[in-house]
Amino acid sequence: MESKEVKLLGFWVSPFSRRVEWALKVKGVGYEYIEEDIFNKSNLLLELNPVHKKVPVLVHDGKVIAESFILLEYVDETWKHHPLLPQDPHQRALARFWAKFCEEKVFETAWNALCSKGEEKQKALEQCKEAMEKMEEEVFKGKQILGSDGRSNLGYLDIAVGWISHWLPVFEEVGSMQILDPLQFPATAAWIDRFLNHPLIKDNLPPREKMLVYFHQRSQELSSTAQGWIKV
């Protein structure tokens, strides 16, 4: 296979850029990682992603692609070994559906709960738990997840919802809130354990201590102003 240059612009604590790294690791694709300070964006980032001005951005053989879920599909279609998405169109549709659901209904609400107080926080928490109940039944007890039917390979859905394993517990601690009660979400808890111990994930997570400091600061900043637009 010809080696063509792959660069990834990311931010150390962004779950969005991290998921692209996980995909590249699954495919065994070498890449140059460029750390962006999202609070002081480089000209390179603004040039490469003028529409959204966000990470992750992948540059492959001079071609520029942005948006993490779009990147997962790009990586999957470009490097065909160790497929991330299943072959069957209906299964693929389900994977895409649940990835989007998780992003919109779990991540958004968890983030809102983290950055708000009182009634607003309570409401966001309830919404998050409600969404997690659906995830527990349909995703973590489903067939596309690590450990189901003895699967030991990471797939699209594992990577798309992987942030739950490591970022959500940090949000819980910083926000003094509980979402992932293992008694209520046993399948989720079992998957988290498998995911965090997977050889490709273990050493590819941002350090928890640093994350606690970072999100503590962010939640303070955001709860004292209007809803932050940088969701990280």
Added chain:
Amino acid sequence: MAEEVKLFGACGSPFSSRIQVALKLKGISYEYIEEDLTNKSPLLLKYNPIHKKIPVLLHNGKSIVESLVILEYIDETWKANPILPEDPYDRATARFWAKYIDEKCVAAAGKAFWAKEKEREKAVEEAWDCLKTLEGALKDKKFAGGETLGLVDIAANFIAFWLRSFQEIFGVELLTEEKFPDLFKWSEEYVEHPIIKEYLPSRDELIVFLNKRLQNLK
């Protein structure tokens, strides 16, 4: 092989219209079921329990929801007249712009139309920013609305027809010839495309649809 294809849609919905366009492009026969969004059928609730929305595609008993997900499903299942290009980079680009239309433009337009007096100016400017970006994408040939219709063209139905209709109904000027000459010209040609045209609601149907949306929002 007997294939059962059903589409739950609503006349007046751009998302529903997209699926009809795609199925027509591929030459797929299907049963269309019109949903009353103020009185959703038990079947709809069964096949889309999470979001309870249209469109829902039912194929041999399996349901697929979310219009962009459905479009990809259709493209992967029926190979004639592809909606997405072959090359991974071109596919990523198409997905990027379809997503931009849905997540940024539709939302921004909605905000501008429904905005309260004091918030309107800001909402309109945000909508203009989106349209400006789209005009740039059009110039870069990210979508064309030529003879062949791709993912972005199909997704852009909202911009060409619904946005322009709503701006008349609400009296909020967004997509004007003056501000966005290329996008405007594209939208005029787009609504004349024979397949697109077939699945556009009449003005009356659109008003009925809007009223039902209003009812649901109360």
